[in-house]
Amino acid sequence: MRASDKAYEALRTDIVEWRLRPGAVLGEVEQAERLGVSRTPLREALARLVADGLAVQQRGRGAVVSDVSSEHVDDLFDLRRALEVESARIAARKAEPATFASLRSRFLEAGRCTGPETREAYYLLAGELDSCIDAAVDNPYIEQALRSLRVHLARVRRLAQDDPERLARSALEHAAIAEAIAARNPEVAAAATQLHLHHSLEHIKTHAGPREDTP
Incomplete structure (x- = not known):
């Protein structure tokens, strides 16, 4: 499995299972270190989450877990x-x-x-x-x-x-x-x-x- 796929699957599961709550900041440095990948595949994973609607890009905060209302x-x-x-x-x-x-x-x-x-x-x-x-x-x-x-x-x-x-x-x-x-x-x-x-x-x-x- 590619590093970006690994990061995407892990983050998606954490969001769906509510281990990452709405509004949680998906910091590149923190998440890359936590998942054991470099920042380039982590950015690819975050872009896919944004495309899925599971995360949004916010000015000054980066990718953030999307809300559920x-x-x-x-x-x-x-x-x-x-x-x-x-x-x-x-x-x-x-x-x-x-x-x-x-x-x-x-x-x-x-x-x-x-x-x-x-x-x-x-x-x-x-x-x-x-x-x-x-x-x-x-x-x-x-x-x-x-x-x-x-x-x-x-x-x-x-x-x-x-x-x-x-x-x-x-x-x-x-x-x-x-x-x-x-x-x-x-x-x-x-x-x-x-x-x-x-x-x-x-x-x-x-x-x-x-x-x-x-x-």
């Missing part, structure tokens, strides 16, 4: 609805039903087991559903847009904290999406996705607060 969340979900609802509709027309029938069963099981120890496994399962829908849609432009969007959504998800009751409901919503795709019903798949996104946004806006668990 309710307005940003609304904007992200406007784009998410446009991409994910249509993706579900397309996937229902093109997907292999058995793949999504299996995912439905696994989400139903996940909905019964959402303790702290299974939280990350649940997020991996949700990511698997995303990947299967992406593969069924088979549109590189949509996939690229979603890949960028999902980085920001992961950051927002952690802002809202992890609520076991919400995760259980979300698992059932994902199961409904997978079931509709397996049944090759585009409009039901789109409606199930729309409902899931509505509940997700309402939860985030209700529960988002300062991150007290990170230094």
Whole structure:
């Protein structure tokens, strides 16, 4: 892995996981020393973070971790609805039903087991559903847009904290999406996705607060 890629991946993960908070200054000397790279690849990594919208350039401060506000969340979900609802509709027309029938069963099981120890496994399962829908849609432009969007959504998800009751409901919503795709019903798949996104946004806006668990 190139030094600039190493620095980019490390900084992006730290931002998404809230180890680097909004407003944190990404000083070149400090970050290059921390990550064990020289300043040239570090600058390349910072430029990529700015292009991703995870950092902004401020006069006199350099690169700074970008803010997350309710307005940003609304904007992200406007784009998410446009991409994910249509993706579900397309996937229902093109997907292999058995793949999504299996995912439905696994989400139903996940909905019964959402303790702290299974939280990350649940997020991996949700990511698997995303990947299967992406593969069924088979549109590189949509996939690229979603890949960028999902980085920001992961950051927002952690802002809202992890609520076991919400995760259980979300698992059932994902199961409904997978079931509709397996049944090759585009409009039901789109409606199930729309409902899931509505509940997700309402939860985030209700529960988002300062991150007290990170230094």
